Amino acid sequence: MKFIHCSDTHLGYSEYHKIDPSTGINQREQDFYRAWGHLIDAILAHQPDFVIHAGDLFHTTRPSNRAIAVALEGIQRVSDVGIPFIMISGNHSTPKIRATGSIFESIALFPNVFAAFQSRYQRFHVHHCEIHCIPHCSLTEQLQAAFHEITPIQKSDYQILVTHGAWAGQKVFSMGEFNEQRLPDLEQVTDIRFDYVALGHYHKHIQIKPHIVYCGATERTSFHEADNPTGYVLVDTEANKIDYHPLPSRPMIKLEPIDCRDLTAAEIYDELAKRSTETMQDALVSLVLVNVQHQTLIKLDSREIDEIFPQVFYLNKSISQQIEPSGAAKLSSELGTVPVEFERYIETLAESELDRDRLKRLGLEYLTREA
Numbered sequence: 001m002k003f004i005h006c007s008d009t010h011l012g013y014s015e016y017h018k019i020d021p022s023t024g025i026n027q028r029e030q031d032f033y034r035a036w037g038h039l040i041d042a043i044l045a046h047q048p049d050f051v052i053h054a055g056d057l058f059h060t061t062r063p064s065n066r067a068i069a070v071a072l073e074g075i076q077r078v079s080d081v082g083i084p085f086i087m088i089s090g091n092h093s094t095p096k097i098r099a100t101g102s103i104f105e106s107i108a109l110f111p112n113v114f115a116a117f118q119s120r121y122q123r124f125h126v127h128h129c130e131i132h133c134i135p136h137c138s139l140t141e142q143l144q145a146a147f148h149e150i151t152p153i154q155k156s157d158y159q160i161l162v163t164h165g166a167w168a169g170q171k172v173f174s175m176g177e178f179n180e181q182r183l184p185d186l187e188q189v190t191d192i193r194f195d196y197v198a199l200g201h202y203h204k205h206i207q208i209k210p211h212i213v214y215c216g217a218t219e220r221t222s223f224h225e226a227d228n229p230t231g232y233v234l235v236d237t238e239a240n241k242i243d244y245h246p247l248p249s250r251p252m253i254k255l256e257p258i259d260c261r262d263l264t265a266a267e268i269y270d271e272l273a274k275r276s277t278e279t280m281q282d283a284l285v286s287l288v289l290v291n292v293q294h295q296t297l298i299k300l301d302s303r304e305i306d307e308i309f310p311q312v313f314y315l316n317k318s319i320s321q322q323i324e325p326s327g328a329a330k331l332s333s334e335l336g337t338v339p340v341e342f343e344r345y346i347e348t349l350a351e352s353e354l355d356r357d358r359l360k361r362l363g364l365e366y367l368t369r370e371a
């Protein structure tokens with residue numbers, strides 16, 4: 001028997017206001033659709049006995065019409081060839097209010113689709129497998145009740161547990177999200193030794209135990225995931241193999257922070273030019289400048305920095321000022337605090353028109369005055 005374990009496709013995710021001129025769609029949103037397409041292609045190529053999606057199919061509880069259309073198109077392709085598709089809802093796709101309803105109600109109408117999304121335990125029997133599903137539960141009581149309902153029906157069958165959350169309360173598997181679900185070691189709680197535990201939520205492939213597996217995500221939703229590969233897991237029970245298969249996604253690169261305490265603006269530009277490489281083509285790149293001197297910060301030009309990296313898809317800049325004894329404010333990204341922006345503006349004014357120093361002194365006095 002062969003099955004595919006995938007998760008965290010986050011369809012509908014979008015960021016950075018960059019539009020694809022040919023489609024009019026946010027490019028980051030499109031990246032997630034492309035990753036989903038790669039996954040569906042892989043499913044059809046492997047022809048597994050069934051597919052498990054362990055949550056966060058969509059990024060939001062009320063996905064856009066486009067995200068729904070893309071999801072349904074993929075699910076239909078799998079449904080059409082008769083491959084059962086088992087899916088659960090994760091914390092990103094479970095409505096907080098029941099009256100909102102769930103898109104999974106519609107998805108479950110497809111032939112060969114088995115969806116658990118009602119904040120309760122559900123079990124599906126597919127291909128001599130007992131598939132025990134615990135979707136994201138909005139309430140702790142619902143989660144507790146779900147644990148207690150898990151019982152293997154036919155012990156001879158292959159037992160699979162599918163759930164979404166931070167396993168065994170270990171911090172390392174947490175996404176740091178406010179509504180994430182903390183899962184105890186469910187083998188201990190239920191006293192059942194599952195043949196395979198298919199986990200979703202943590203966006204990195206990791207085998208907690210040989211049979212307890214996070215498959216990871218198909219695209220990255222933050223720079224914390226820069227080093228994580230993207231893909232899915234293929235399980236072959238006869239060959240006793242659990243293999244990770246990477247899938248292409250947009251490259252994400254996190255540069256080492258640059259200590260700028262002794263650097264002028266020109267020297268910072270030089271340092272950046274050394275770090276700008278061809279491998280950054282179409283990548284998301286995170287740039288961190290620390291300890292920038294106040295006078296240098298005023299002179300740094302965000303556009304000039306962008307021009308050093310023309311090949312990248314998006315340059316995420318975080319610039320922080322050197323902490324002075326008085327305790328200067330920390331700021332991030334291209335826009336400074338009001339006093340910093342004010343000083344930058346004053347620097348651009350023509351010398352002859354006014355007493356620049358006096359204006360600066362007076363302005364800063366007002367801007368930094370305690371309310």
Ligand SMILES: [Mn+2]
Binds near residue numbers: 008055092203
């Ligand atoms: Mn997720």
